[in-house]
Amino acid sequence: MKNECGWIALAGSSPVRDHLKGVEKTDWLIIGAGITGLSAAHSLAQLHPQARIVIVDRQRAAQGASARNSGYAVAHENPADDELIGNSGFAGYAVDSTIGQAAADEVRMRIAHHGIDCEYRDSGYYFAVNDPGKLTQVEAKLKTLQAVGASAHFLEGAQLAQTLGTRHYQAAIWCGNGNALLQPAKYVKGLLDALPANVNLLENTDISGLERLSGGRIRASGSQGSIEAAQVLVCLNAFIPRAGIDTGATFPMELSASLTRPLTDKEYEAIGSVEPWGVLSTRPLGATVRFTPDRRVMIRNTAEYRTRDLSNRDLLQRRKHHVLGLQRRFPGLDEQDIAYTWTGHLSASRSGQPYFAKVEEGIYAVAGCNGSGVARGTLWGRLLAELASGASSALLQSVITRAKPGWLPPRPFFDIGAVLRMRMEAVRAKTEI
Numbered sequence: 001m002k003n004e005c006g007w008i009a010l011a012g013s014s015p016v017r018d019h020l021k022g023v024e025k026t027d028w029l030i031i032g033a034g035i036t037g038l039s040a041a042h043s044l045a046q047l048h049p050q051a052r053i054v055i056v057d058r059q060r061a062a063q064g065a066s067a068r069n070s071g072y073a074v075a076h077e078n079p080a081d082d083e084l085i086g087n088s089g090f091a092g093y094a095v096d097s098t099i100g101q102a103a104a105d106e107v108r109m110r111i112a113h114h115g116i117d118c119e120y121r122d123s124g125y126y127f128a129v130n131d132p133g134k135l136t137q138v139e140a141k142l143k144t145l146q147a148v149g150a151s152a153h154f155l156e157g158a159q160l161a162q163t164l165g166t167r168h169y170q171a172a173i174w175c176g177n178g179n180a181l182l183q184p185a186k187y188v189k190g191l192l193d194a195l196p197a198n199v200n201l202l203e204n205t206d207i208s209g210l211e212r213l214s215g216g217r218i219r220a221s222g223s224q225g226s227i228e229a230a231q232v233l234v235c236l237n238a239f240i241p242r243a244g245i246d247t248g249a250t251f252p253m254e255l256s257a258s259l260t261r262p263l264t265d266k267e268y269e270a271i272g273s274v275e276p277w278g279v280l281s282t283r284p285l286g287a288t289v290r291f292t293p294d295r296r297v298m299i300r301n302t303a304e305y306r307t308r309d310l311s312n313r314d315l316l317q318r319r320k321h322h323v324l325g326l327q328r329r330f331p332g333l334d335e336q337d338i339a340y341t342w343t344g345h346l347s348a349s350r351s352g353q354p355y356f357a358k359v360e361e362g363i364y365a366v367a368g369c370n371g372s373g374v375a376r377g378t379l380w381g382r383l384l385a386e387l388a389s390g391a392s393s394a395l396l397q398s399v400i401t402r403a404k405p406g407w408l409p410p411r412p413f414f415d416i417g418a419v420l421r422m423r424m425e426a427v428r429a430k431t432e433i
């Protein structure tokens with residue numbers, strides 16, 4: 001079966017750019033043209049209007065995870081039990097919410113500034129469950145969310161079913177004031193199409209390593225040439241090892257999703273002509289589901305630690321899992337109603353915090369989005385550009401202070417532990433897929 005991202009297909013593509021040939025020289029090099037790299041490119045171009053800036057991607061720009069995600073711009077995460085108000089983790093959760101709110105604001109500002117049409121809806125989304133036992137401490141969660149500036153309220157039963165057009169969910173917290181939904185491929189394509197003239201994008205340019213030249217400049221090598229730069233920003237997320245950077249703390253995950261055809265008028269009326277919505281699970285391996293403005297259903301209900309890409313046969317199996325999740329929510333939909341199925345890669349860490357650092361003189365990197373890189377990647381791109389430019393701010397300091405991704409055991413111990421943990425999480429999420 002074809003691994004085709006529905007968001008990308010519906011967004012249309014930008015003109016193809018050149019690939020790297022021979023030796024290029026530049027002031028700034030950004031590796032990775034996803035949300036983070038493109039946001040960094042915009043900020044660098046603004047900070048250094050006279051500088052030469054090159055951004056490269058190993059495939060077409062803006063077509064990696066940044067276009068393949070579920071489109072949640074996360075300001076406020078669902079607080080874990082130890083993060084509830086009064087508990088030891090609350091202070092950290094409050095700082096993360098301030099960062100998350102700034103990240104969501106950054107998305108909103110980029111969209112407004114560049115006039116990006118990406119179906120952006122600033123109307124929050126739901127942390128919803130099928131098994132009410134998976135949404136505990138509701139009062140404390142509402143208080144916690146409200147204490148960090150979110151709007152939040154609880155819904156259940158008929159009211160929830162009428163709002164979402166499905167009886168699958170039994171309880172939910174709606175959370176707004178920052179949390180938003182968008183069409184991810186349109187958003188990142190908008191950042192790409194708006195690149196200023198002093199940014200040169202090279203596509204299909206795979207960087208395989210960085211080396212220091214005498215005189216301090218850095219050479220990035222690709223299969224058909226190399227780029228020499230004074231400063232390099234590495235925005236590769238799951239692929240950071242490809243630039244020869246070992247964070248020692250982040251690991252890759254592969255997720256898969258499907259998007260249906262639009263519901264017919266009759267089907268839409270049958271579910272109560274509901275407004276577009278988004279649901280996040282309270283369990284890490286539960287389903288993320290959206291009802292889109294063009295009346296399609298998107299479901300992402302697999303996430304796995306993998307060291308090799310899913311084969312097409314494996315993807316077919318994952319699609320069966322998507323169908324199962326779809327039918328639990330909308331029994332009328334079946335496999336033939338799925339228009340697109342795809343995979344994407346993200347980078348996770350043990351603590352849930354990113355790697356965000358000056359790696360060495362002239363090299364800066366970020367990875368470990370932990371599934372929240374739409375908003376945070378937009379912010380990190382700007383902040384990485386500011387850090388590399390010698391700027392400082394309270395927000396940048398907060399991000400640096402919180403960027404402690406945690407220690408990972410060496411392989412193969414990590415591989416074994418990760419597979420076992422994922423199996424355990426899959427069992428815990430059984431009612432929520």
Ligand SMILES: Cc1cc2nc3c(=O)[nH]c(=O)nc-3n(C[C@H](O)[C@H](O)[C@H](O)COP(=O)(O)OP(=O)(O)OC[C@H]3O[C@@H](n4cnc5c(N)ncnc54)[C@H](O)[C@@H]3O)c2cc1C
Pocket residue numbers: 031032033034035036037056057058059061062063064065066067068069070071072073074205206207208235236237238239242243255256257300343344345346369370371372373374375376377
């Ligand atoms: C299915 C799925 C659902 C998700 N849902 C959400 C969500 O709802 N909300 C949210 O906030 N986040 C979500 N995420 C995570 C989100 O997509 C990422 O956090 C975000 O895309 C990170 O952006 P980035 O620019 O840092 O990395 P990427 O988008 O991964 O960009 C890195 C780029 O580097 C390029 N590259 C790789 N290797 C090389 C190389 N050697 N040389 C040059 N270029 C290279 C890649 O082609 C890619 O374009 C999801 C991810 C997936 C996969």
